[in-house]
Amino acid sequence: MGRQVSAEPHYTLYHPRWYRRPVSVWWWLQNRAYTGFVLRELTSVFVAFFALVYLWQLRALVHGPDAYGQFLARMRSPLFLTLNTVAFLFVLVHSITWFNLTPKAMVLRLSGKRVPDWVILGLHYAAWLVLSAAVVFVLLRR
Amino acid sequence: MPSTVALAVARYRPERESEPTLQTYEIPFRKDWVVLDALNHVKDELDGSLSFRWSCRMGVCGSCGMKVNGTPKLTCATFLSDYLPGPIRVEPLDYFPVVRDLVVDLTDFVRKLQQVKPWIIRKEEKPLSEGEYLQTPDQLDAYKQFSMCINCLLCYSACPIYGLEPGFIGPAAIALAQRYNMDSRDQGAAERLKIVSEHDGIWQCTFVGECTKVCPKHVDPAGAIQQYKLTGATEWVKSLLLPWGAR
Amino acid sequence: MRRITPLLWLLFSAGGTVAALLYPVHLFLTGLAFPLGLIERPRYEFLQRLLTHPVTRLYLFVLISLPLFHWAHRFRYTLYDGLQLKHLTELIAVLCYGAALLGTAMTAYLLWNIP
Numbered sequence: 001m002g003r004q005v006s007a008e009p010h011y012t013l014y015h016p017r018w019y020r021r022p023v024s025v026w027w028w029l030q031n032r033a034y035t036g037f038v039l040r041e042l043t044s045v046f047v048a049f050f051a052l053v054y055l056w057q058l059r060a061l062v063h064g065p066d067a068y069g070q071f072l073a074r075m076r077s078p079l080f081l082t083l084n085t086v087a088f089l090f091v092l093v094h095s096i097t098w099f100n101l102t103p104k105a106m107v108l109r110l111s112g113k114r115v116p117d118w119v120i121l122g123l124h125y126a127a128w129l130v131l132s133a134a135v136v137f138v139l140l141r142r
Numbered sequence: 143m144p145s146t147v148a149l150a151v152a153r154y155r156p157e158r159e160s161e162p163t164l165q166t167y168e169i170p171f172r173k174d175w176v177v178l179d180a181l182n183h184v185k186d187e188l189d190g191s192l193s194f195r196w197s198c199r200m201g202v203c204g205s206c207g208m209k210v211n212g213t214p215k216l217t218c219a220t221f222l223s224d225y226l227p228g229p230i231r232v233e234p235l236d237y238f239p240v241v242r243d244l245v246v247d248l249t250d251f252v253r254k255l256q257q258v259k260p261w262i263i264r265k266e267e268k269p270l271s272e273g274e275y276l277q278t279p280d281q282l283d284a285y286k287q288f289s290m291c292i293n294c295l296l297c298y299s300a301c302p303i304y305g306l307e308p309g310f311i312g313p314a315a316i317a318l319a320q321r322y323n324m325d326s327r328d329q330g331a332a333e334r335l336k337i338v339s340e341h342d343g344i345w346q347c348t349f350v351g352e353c354t355k356v357c358p359k360h361v362d363p364a365g366a367i368q369q370y371k372l373t374g375a376t377e378w379v380k381s382l383l384l385p386w387g388a389r
Numbered sequence: 390m391r392r393i394t395p396l397l398w399l400l401f402s403a404g405g406t407v408a409a410l411l412y413p414v415h416l417f418l419t420g421l422a423f424p425l426g427l428i429e430r431p432r433y434e435f436l437q438r439l440l441t442h443p444v445t446r447l448y449l450f451v452l453i454s455l456p457l458f459h460w461a462h463r464f465r466y467t468l469y470d471g472l473q474l475k476h477l478t479e480l481i482a483v484l485c486y487g488a489a490l491l492g493t494a495m496t497a498y499l500l501w502n503i504p
Contacts, residue, residue, distance in 0.1 A: 017156035017157075018156070018239035018240060018241055018247060019154055019156070019160075019161065019162060019239065019240040020239050020240075021162075021236070021240075023237075023302075023305045023306055023473075025472060025473050027302055027305065027306070028302070028471055031212065033350075033352055033355070034302055034350070034352075037302075037350045037351070037352075038467065038471055041348070041463055041464075041466070041467040041471075042467065044459060044460040044463040044464055044467075045460065045464065047404075047408045047412060047456045047459060047460050048456065048457060048460035048461075048464075050412055050415070050416050050420075050456075051452075051453050051454075051456045051457045051460070051492065052492065053419065053420070054415065054419070054449075054452065054453050055453050055492060055495060055496055055499075057419065058449060058453070058496065058499050058500070059495075059499055061433075061436055061437070061440065062440075062499050062502070062503060065433050068433055068436075072423075072424070072430070075419065075420065075423070075424040076424040076425075080420070080424075081420075081421070081424060081425070084416065084419075084420025084421055084424075085420070085421065087416060087420065088413070088416045088417060088420060088421065091408070091412045091413055091416050092413055094405075094408060094409060094412070095408075095409040095410070095412070095413055098405050098406070098408075098409040099409060101349060101351075101368075102406075104349075104362070104364060104365040104368050104369075105365075105368035105369060105371065105372050105402075106372065107365075107369050109284070112278070112280030112281075112283075113280065113283075114283070124409075124410075127410060128409070128410050128413075131410050131411060131414070132410075132411075132413065132414035135411065135414045135415065135418070136414065136418070138439075139418060139431050140428070140429075140431075141431075141435070142429065142431050142432050142435050302470070303470060306470050306473060307470075339392065339394075339395075345394045345395075345398065348466050348467075348470065371398055374395055374398075375395040375396075375398055375399050375402075377395075378392070378395035378396070379395075379399075
């Protein structure tokens with residue numbers, strides 16, 4: 001549709017007189033919003049940490065009661081109690097920020113109208129509660 | 143209420159300096175003044191050499207975007223009284239090359255906007271004899287939010303990915319692509335998807351969300367991009383399951 | 390399969406949702422409630438019985454592997470953007486997704502070989 005209008009300004013790309021501020025490697029510390037963003041992203045590290053803990057537990061279960069006993073003892077150690085508490089807090093941050101972001105990506109239209117964000121959010125929190133209760137119920141049957 | 147307030151303005155005169163500096167002006171404080179009024183006062187009364195862009199002074203043209211105390215804002219919509227006691231720092235938008243003082247070069251954005259084909263694409267134009275395209279209020283609602291973009295580029299200045307990856311297409315361009323994708327008259331969604339699925343398109347976005355926070359017209363470009371990712375992923379799955387399907 | 394980015398994003402999203410919905414309760418139980426004795430621990434024999442169900446195995450596979458892919462995708466971009474490691478982009482991608490694949494493979498192996 002028409003010709004390219006100054007679409008490739010090669011001569012201006014490296015214009016010596018224009019000032020380009022370099023982006024520092026510490027860009028993410030320069031304002032609260034960026035730092036908050038990086039912290040949110042780093043919650044994924046604690047998610048991976050717990051995935052590995054669960055993998056470890058699975059391996060211990062498969063290798064017999066002694067191995068499983070060792071795993072349980074490790075979970076009781078101060079090191080892991082601390083790690084698990086910190087991980088739990090970060091995983092909570094992951095859940096809350098994840099639920100807050102989902103309505104932005106998941107836009108449902110029912111009979112032409114957009115389903116409001118709070119409904120999507122509410123459904124996620126409801127699912128969270130129901131699934132958590134189900135897990136507790138199953139594991140409490142001992 | 144003070145009678146004056148300090149305005150610290152970024153100056154960059156390429157003919158005599160290699161880096162921007164801050165120059166402070168003492169301007170009268172009026173409670174109904176916006177930063178643009180202050181800048182115009184400087185230019186008219188104190189220092190005619192100050193360069194900056196502005197036009198409608200009412201938040202619809204998108205010309206006066208600048209950083210006020212570090213946050214991208216429309217200077218015609220930013221009241222001095224919200225920044226007391228000052229000093230109020232005014233700087234050009236981030237991540238665009240500074241031409242002079244508060245003026246930045248926007249060619250990169252214009253090029254990227256053209257790339258996403260921001261117009262109604264039809265396989266065949268409807269002849270005039272068939273009359274106009276009809277659109278229900280719900281169909282309008284599907285894209286209206288994204289059509290409010292005034293190309294002020296505050297979102298680009300807020301997006302760290304655009305700062306780190308100059309090739310990134312950016313929030314406004316993607317939101318405008320969505321504006322046309324969601325328009326019931328448009329038939330170009332597949333064409334646009336191919337363009338924005340490239341390396342520097344939607345997949346570079348990590349949903350920082352700052353673009354939506356600074357947008358003065360509530361376009362929600364971050365939402366547009368995430369929805370686009372979901373569409374892109376769904377189309378990809380469909381292309382796997384039905385490779386012979388004509389899309 | 391011209392691009393795998395959509396697949397990686399889908400794995401990231403699925404993993405993020407699994408982690409968001411299920412990890413708080415599992416982490417609370419396994420990491421805090423059971424070790425501290427706040428809630429009575431399930432017995433070894435009960436867990437063994439649970440593991441024989443194919444549904445349990447599928448559940449555990451999803452529970453462990455999807456969030457690993459979530460981490461891989463997210464961490465890769467955080468390193469790349471956060472520390473501006475453009476020159477290492479391929480290495481970072483291989484290490485992250487590779488680690489997730491390794492974890493997934495180990496999980497699958499363990500779950501497949503339960504008697």
